[in-house]
Amino acid sequence: MSISALTAVLIATLALGLTYFHSTPFAANPEVFLGGAFVTLRILAASAVLTLAIAFAAGLGRLSPWRPLRWFCTAYVEVFRGTSALVQLFWLFYVLPLFGPTISPFTAGVLGVSLNVGAYAAVVVEASVRAVPRAQREAAIALNLSPFARMRRIILPQAIRMMIPPFGNLAIQLFKLTALVSFIGISDLTYTAYQLNQTTYRTVEVFTIILFMYFAIGLSITIGMKLLERRFARGVVRVNAR
């Protein structure tokens, strides 16, 4: 869907959702739901930052001329893309403390989600850097730029533009993965829904409200990433107009 269509759907979702919310018995205490949404958004924000850091570190690491670093980053990517996100989360939560570091559920949740999506994003970073035409790199060398300046001034600005569309998909994937932290007892939106359902038996109302909230957040992320994509495409010749 186009940005305008998505925005229309978002507005409709918000309007319908709010109207529906006010018709349910929960209308008097929205703070229960907002609390859950706040936790979800906090985990999302923390993991988005960490994911980006991991993605660039591992993605550029895979391009490093230093072999051990390249192997380490490849091993990380293969292991975290090859196993289930929930296994990784449980491993961090149940197994890691046995080796020493005791981490809070929040840290484990953020770390689990970020390490998982970070592996996918690392591949995107690597592929985008590789996709920058060879001549750009050669020209930068010819101009006697240092390797660091070459990466920062020449390669990355062109590579980042290519990363944005796949990052959009990964942002949604990240957002959806945050629901898994409810398994380790963090009271995010999903956990809130589960608990409210158990205590009030208002199954239809609870899940409808929560699904409205998730959809609204998800749509906002999609729209945001599409706007970012448009912003980064400015001043670039469009090969495919669609």
Place this chain on the structure above:
Amino acid sequence: MIWDWGYAIDILPQMAEASLVTLRITVMGFAVAAVTGLVWAILAFLEIPVVSFAVRLFVEFMRSTPLLIQLFAVYYFLPMQGIILSATVTGVLVLGLHYSAYCAEVYRSGLESVDRGQWEAARAINLSVARAFRRIILPQAVPPVILPLGNYFVAMFKETPVLLAITVIELVATARIIGNDTFRYTEPITLAGVFFLILSLAAAQLMRWLDRRFALPGRAL
């Protein structure tokens, strides 16, 4: 001792059995996803006024809400409507429908890659829409997307543990049950990870083989 080989070997049969459950759920869920995804793609492609928009909205919704909450919603909602399904069936259906949204996008790219002329030629020799799809368009639209579909098969496989939330006992649920019994989580959870790694590498290999096997003539690698 952090890692106990004896214990790991003791629980191995139980874990292997559970990995078959995971595999079965994935295959059935993928069947649901591959079929319904094609239906969504065709409905959206035909540009039927209200239907196509509804399908696009459904796809957008399924893609931007977490599988876990969809599972919970359906699992608790259906019995209230008098529809009693087992947890596994509910899980397979929801997992399949969740990924049908992704498959629909993949099929869409396949449908769009078929040359317009093919469609016009099929209509010109008086084939009905259904026949044109079945005989002319789909045989050209589906083979090029087998690899991306396969990627979603592997992705689905790795998402099956979420089904433990609605009491489906698969690989990770088994690992956690063993862990709860013995208070030793290291071996079962690590083994679950190893099983996933082996099976998803095998699945990726299988998909590559299928992609080569069904490659369109003249478009081979």
